[in-house]
Amino acid sequence: MADLSVNFCGVEMKNPLITASGAYGYGREYTDLYPLSKIGGISTKGTTLNEKDGNPPPRIAETPSGMLNSVGLQNGGIKKFLTYELPNLEKQNIAIIANVAGGTIEECVELVSMLEGTSVDMIELNISCPNVKQGGAAFGTNKDCAAEITKAVRNATSKPLMVKLSPNVTSISDIAKAVEAAGADAISLINTLLGMRIDIKSRRPILKNNVGGLSGPAVFPIAVRMVWQVANAVEIPVCGMGGISCAEDAVEIMMAGAECFQIGAVMFNDPYAPVKIIDGLNEWCDKNGVKNISEIVGTVKPW
Numbered sequence: 467m468a469d470l471s472v473n474f475c476g477v478e479m480k481n482p483l484i485t486a487s488g489a490y491g492y493g494r495e496y497t498d499l500y501p502l503s504k505i506g507g508i509s510t511k512g513t514t515l516n517e518k519d520g521n522p523p524p525r526i527a528e529t530p531s532g533m534l535n536s537v538g539l540q541n542g543g544i545k546k547f548l549t550y551e552l553p554n555l556e557k558q559n560i561a562i563i564a565n566v567a568g569g570t571i572e573e574c575v576e577l578v579s580m581l582e583g584t585s586v587d588m589i590e591l592n593i594s595c596p597n598v599k600q601g602g603a604a605f606g607t608n609k610d611c612a613a614e615i616t617k618a619v620r621n622a623t624s625k626p627l628m629v630k631l632s633p634n635v636t637s638i639s640d641i642a643k644a645v646e647a648a649g650a651d652a653i654s655l656i657n658t659l660l661g662m663r664i665d666i667k668s669r670r671p672i673l674k675n676n677v678g679g680l681s682g683p684a685v686f687p688i689a690v691r692m693v694w695q696v697a698n699a700v701e702i703p704v705c706g707m708g709g710i711s712c713a714e715d716a717v718e719i720m721m722a723g724a725e726c727f728q729i730g731a732v733m734f735n736d737p738y739a740p741v742k743i744i745d746g747l748n749e750w751c752d753k754n755g756v757k758n759i760s761e762i763v764g765t766v767k768p769w
C-alpha cells in the first residue's frame with residue numbers, strides 16, 4: 467500500500483481526495499454508505515452570512531458528459547453551519563474546509579471572522595460570486611477585484627486561506643498571481659464554466675436562471691490545462707478539480723501540478739466515487755512503483 471497522505475498548507479490529510487463544495491453537502495447523506503473518515507477532506511457547501519434559498523427550479527440540467535447547475539448558493543447561513551453542521555463534521559476524522567461566499571468583501575470578512583477559533587482546518591474563498599458593488603461581475607474575473615477580496619479576507623483570518631478561482635477568464639495565471647501576491651496560502655481551481663441550454667420546443671432556457679455552471683467530465687481537459695498553467699505561475703500549492711471521475715484522472719491532475727484534488731459532479735452518478743477513487747489511487751501507485759503519492763505532483767514532461 468502506497469502512502470497517500472498529504473500535508474496541504476500544514477493541514478494533514480490521510481489522502482489527497484476532498485469532496486468539492488456543493489456536490490456533497492456536509493456529508494450527512496453518505497454516512498450510511500461508508501465512514502466519512504475514508505476521505506481526506508470535505509469542502510462544505512458555500513456558506514453565506516444569512517440563509518439563502520438559492521435560485522428557482524429547474525436548476526439542474528444534464529449535458530453530454532456533464533451537468534449544468536444554477537443552484538445559487540442555497541445554504542442555511544453561517545450560524546446554522548456553526549451550530550448544526552460543524553459539530554457533526556468534527557466527529558468524522560476528516561479535514562474540514564469551510565467554503566465561504568459573499569456578495570461583498572465585508573460579508574466575506576465577517577464570515578471568516580466568525581470561523582476564527584473553530585475546528586475548521588482551512589478556508590476556501592469562492593471568488594466566483596457576483597460582486598454586488600461592481601455591478602455583478604464575479605470578483606474572480608478581474609485581477610484587481612480578486613486581489614482586493616483576498617487581501618481583506620487574509621487580514622481577517624489566521625487559518626490557511628485557499629482561494630478558489632473561476633475559469634471564466636482570459637488569463638487564469640494572471641488571476642492566480644494576483645491572489646498569491648495578496649496573501650493566499652493556496653489556490654483551488656476550477657469552479658464551473660458558464661453555460662446555457664435551450665429547450666427548442668418551448669424556446670425557453672432549460673434553467674430558470676437562463677445560464678448555469680458546467681461541471682463533470684466535459685470540463686476535465688480545461689481543468690488540467692488551467693491547473694498546469696497556475697502551478698507553473700505561482701509558488702503556493704494548488705488543489706485541482708473539474709471533471710475528475712476516476713483514479714487515473716486524479717493522477718493526471720496531480721501530474722499537472724495539483725498537490726491534492728476535489729471531486730464534485732461524479733458523485734451525482736456514483737455516491738461511492740470517493741472510495742473507488744482512493745482505492746484506485748492505491749492500486750495505481752502499487753502498479754507503478756510509487757511509494758508516496760506526492761512523488762507524482764507536477765511530473766508532467768511538457769514537449
Ligand SMILES: Cc1cc2nc3c(=O)[nH]c(=O)nc-3n(C[C@H](O)[C@H](O)[C@H](O)COP(=O)(O)O)c2cc1C
Nearest residue numbers: 486487488512592656657681682708709729730731
Ligand atoms: C450542484 C453544484 C453546486 C455547487 N456549489 C458550489 C458552491 O457552493 N461553492 C463552490 O465554490 N463551488 C460550487 N460548485 C462547484 C464545484 O465545487 C466544482 O468546483 C465544480 O463542480 C467542478 O468540479 P466537478 O466537475 O468535479 O464537479 C458546485 C457544483 C455543483 C455541481
